[in-house]
Amino acid sequence: MLNSTGKRQIREIEGAKIFFTETFADWINTNNFSDVFIQKRLLELWQNNSSPSNLLAQRCLLCWISWQIEQVCFSLEQQFGHFHGFTHSDLLPYVLDDDGNLQTSANYQCWSREILATFEPDKSSLTTWTSRKVRQHRELNKYLLECGLYLVSDWAILNDTKPQQLAKILGEFHSLTDLEIRQAQNLLSAYHKIYRAERFRQRANSQSKSKCQSPTTQQLQEIVEILQAESVSKFSIISVLQSLQTIANYLREYRIHVRIAALPTVSLDAELHENSTFLEMIPASNSENLLISTDDDNETEAFLKMYRNQFLNCLDNALNTVVDLRMKKLQKKDINKAKQFLIGLQLFHCQRLSMGKIAQQLGLRAQDAVARLLKLKEFRADVRQEILVKLQAQVIELAQKFSTPTKLKKLESQITELLDEQINRIISEAEVEAASIQNNADMSYFSQRLCQKLGNR
Incomplete structure (x- = not known):
């Protein structure tokens, strides 16, 4: 479990320890004492409602699941953490929320109990099921x-993409040629006829509910035969794969971009607090540049004044929009949660209280419950996207007054990149503040x- 500071803490549950030792006393020193054996026996005891020890058996299973959850987070860190910039400690608060109690809380079911409740022993092992459920956790994903990590296999992505969609994705987003797009569409269509069709048949017959595996050699060969029948080109199994x-x-790449608005970043306005300006980042018009020359101080100042006002208005509107959307979403589930969300935001950002103290004031179990309620990282990401959408259109309209129509198309792309950079700075400042808010005397602009x-x- 996690303690009040969000750190992993090993808690020994005396009753469960005694129960486990007594239950498996005769097997501990034998070769038959395996994880599968333990799980099977504990499941039998848990599912026997007439047994006085069924809750202790369940608690032992939940402890095992919590340990396995931690191992999955370690595995994700080892596989992807260095490249994508996260550690297992960043992942644990999303999925390791078991409080160690014997009875289920009336108000909240931890993720470990959700995993156990949906486990089907005849279809998979508890280890495999736990790993799958952790990787499917919505907030973790x-x-x-x-x-920048999208936990879906290549084959699942190909399965749920229509060949017609490739024209936009490969053409507009990745700038591939028409010939390359047609070739990709033909290949994806052949893949659907063989691999996806087989996948659908297996699911219809309840033969497979596991994740998509790599195509077999036989499937790849059948795809090659379809392509060769439709083209004079030669294909091999390796080239198709x-x-x-x-x-x-x-x-x-496209899906990650769509889901988190991961736009390319270029420098913008080197900060409004400094002397460098938005216009200084873009070359002057008298030297094949997009906007007016910064030598014209009056026009430069006019542009900056309008730009700063628009940025402030868009930030305020974005904050209102995201708070309203989050409130409406929570109100559909629990009106009290919606009220707690508003109070929690105010306590954290304005009164600068720790998550632990906020939990006490809101009557929540611990700081992890506050983290799940506020979802600050998601909140900032939503605000960031709202600002970009609102500000981009306004600044492009504003920039038309300072640029010729023939250069506006190129200008739009550059403005998007530049705005993205400045918005990132505002959000990054808020992220740094949130990490040590009690030690920061200065309040971020956000x-x-x-x-x-x-x-x-």
Whole structure:
């Protein structure tokens, strides 16, 4: 379990320890004492409602699941953490939330209990099921997406992409040629006829509910035969496999982009607080540049004044929009949770209380419950996207006054990149503040505007 500071803490549950030792006393020193054997016996005891020890058996299973959850997070860190910038400690708060109690809480079911409740022993092992459920956890996957990691196999991505969609994704997003797009569409269509069709048949017959595996040699050969029948070109199993993986990588990049608005970053306005300006980042018009020359101080100042006003308005509107959307979503589930969300935001950003103290004031179990309620990283990501959408259109309209129509198309792309950079700075400042909010005397610009909006509600 996690303690009040969000750190992993090993808690020994005396009753469960005694029960486990007594139950398996005769097997501990034998060769038959395996994980599978233990799990099977504990499941039998747990499912026997007439047994006085069924809750202790369940608690032992939940402890095993919690340990396995930690191992999955370690595995994700080892596989992807270095490249995507996260550790297992960043993942644990999303999925390791078991409080160690024997009885289920009336208000909240931890993830370990969800895993156990949905486990079917005749279809998989508890280890496999736990790993799968952790990797399917919605909030964990949202966080991983923010890190640029999309936990879906190449073959699943190819399965749920229509060949018609490739024109936009490969053409507009990846700038492939028409010929390359047609070739990719033909390959994906052949893949669907063989691999996806077989997958559908297996699911219809309840033969497979596991994740998509790599195509077999036989399936790849059948795909090759379809392609050769439709084209004069020659294909090999290896070239088809490599091409399918290439298409999947293109699709993966696009999906990450769509889900977290991962736009390319270029420098913007080197900060409004400094003397360098938005216009200084873009070359002057008298030297084949997009906007007006910064030598014209009056026009430069006019542009910056309008830009700063628009940025402030868009930030305020984005904060209102995201808070309203989150409130409506929570109100559909629990009106009290919606009220707690608003109070929690105010306590954290404005009164700068720790998650532990907020939990006490809101009557929540611990700080992990506050983290799940506020979802600050997701909140900031939503605000960031709202600002970009609102500000981009306004700044492009504003920039038309300072650029010729023939250069506007190129200008739009550059403005998007530049705005993205500045918005990232605002959000990054808020992220740094949130990591050590009690030790930061200065309030971030993000928190200043948010507290003003919360004060007006």
